[in-house]
Amino acid sequence: MQINLRFRFNLYMVFACVFSFSSCRTYNQNIMFKTSGDINMEKLKQSLATVERNYIIQPNDYIDVRVYTNRGERIFDPNGELPFGAPGVSNNQGGATRSSSRTQRSTQGSQSYYNTEFLVQHDGTVKLPMVDYVKVTGLTLLQTDSLLQTLYAKYYVEPFVSTHVTNNRIFVLGANGGNVIQMTNDNMNLFEALAQSGGVTREGKAHNIRIIRDYLDHDPIVQVVDLSTIDGMRKATLYVEPNDVIYIEPNQRLFFELLRDITPVINTFVGVVSTYLLIKNL
Template identity: 60%
Template sequence: MQAILKPNLLRLFIILFALSFYSCRSYNQNIMFRGEGSVNLDKLKQSLANVERNYIIQPNDYLDVRVYTNKGERIFDPNGELPFGAPGGGASQRGGNRTSGGQNNQISNSQFLVQYDGRIKLPMVDYVKVTGLTLLQADSLLQTLYATYYVDPFVTTQVTNNRVFVLGSPGGQVIPMTNDNMNLLEVIALAGGVDGGRSGGGTALGQSRFGRADKIKIIRNYMDHDPIVQVVDLTTIAGLKQASLHIEPNDVIYIEPNQRLFFEVFREIAPIVSTVLGTASAIITTVLLVNNLK
């Protein structure tokens, strides 16, 4: 009997050790940017795309609304002649003209203000409540409304406000810039702190990650091949002085999660360990029953 159980227990310990090693590697992969100045551009752009898709429309946002018909043809003020978004119409038009397709004809930007009551005034469909919706949800809603007037409409919306992206321990957040003089501390405060305001709400298994105040990265010009990366340590006096650093539109602030290794590994392997232990228990019970029946 002991000769049978010992190999099984040895195999069980080997499996648990392998799972722990794999979970450590899996956890380490969650650290997005390693080193003082290193940035994985592909991962950064993918993270920003995910954040933007989940952005919730808020009052005072400016939306660039583009409407197409027949699944591709531009119909929204094609010649730039209609006063869509004029201040007198309850919405606001910003920006100048842009050239489309490299040709000389110019198409005016159709940007509309989300008013304090959460509604936006659009041509033909009039007032539409969009606050609380993601951009994809707003696209679907407007597409349904414009289907009354056009065949197979296709709508895209984009927020054109100046904003800052906060990644890492606070979760992906888009912070609108309320003024042109915002600094790092203001942005972190609006994001809920280095841990996203969850320092008192996390569970023992680390479902909410605590951020590292000594590992805050400001990434600028991330669309370039060589973005500028500055590491700020808020645990020192020198770092606090850097915290007054002026934040520019489209800056990325990455707050590295604290490596609570034990809880993270335990959370990763708990379901697998439970399955392995259940299987091992069933095998041992079966072996004992067979031996008792002999």
């Protein structure tokens, strides 16, 4: 029995050593965006001015346009006759559908309210009901509101327009799997995105979080953020932009992963050898 146990232990050690030397590269294949430090710091400094300002509408954005009459009287509904924000209530819960409609009945009769998201074309224009094509790229949301209020004044009494971009998002990859975080405000920061994706778990490295920006231009900005210390947090730029990639490097537990993978192989091999030795002794 002692010889058999010693034999099993020796086999485990031999297999562990062999796998540790031959499989290190294999177990690191899931590590993405490897870098020794920040990349394109000059471009990062230039982008800081744009991160902290109000969002500028760009081609391929989806904008939700809500038009109210009488300077937005329906938004506040002083008489309590309408549900809050009824003309612009969105039923879209993140699916592929970009338009929805609903019917609301009131004491005055039947009324239909529509909430539609409109795509900004590649030339910077968006086609809206009644006013047709309007160029909105290069404008902030407030500037777009003012422009549309002027255009809709031809059809409504003292219109109030509210627009917002609905497809701004951030991608969180790495230790937490993959998450797409919808941006709820213009100046979203790294902590908000991490909190919505589940935070930095024990599987992730808090000292190696990478923010990747402008990756479609083949000259990306990469910032390595160290959140394991207060000093590292102070040195980092924590604001994020739409379409940023936040990568949390996984914490590799090589020994346990090797042990988990080689245990079935070793058990099978030991079983075969033990059976052979038993038959030979008999």
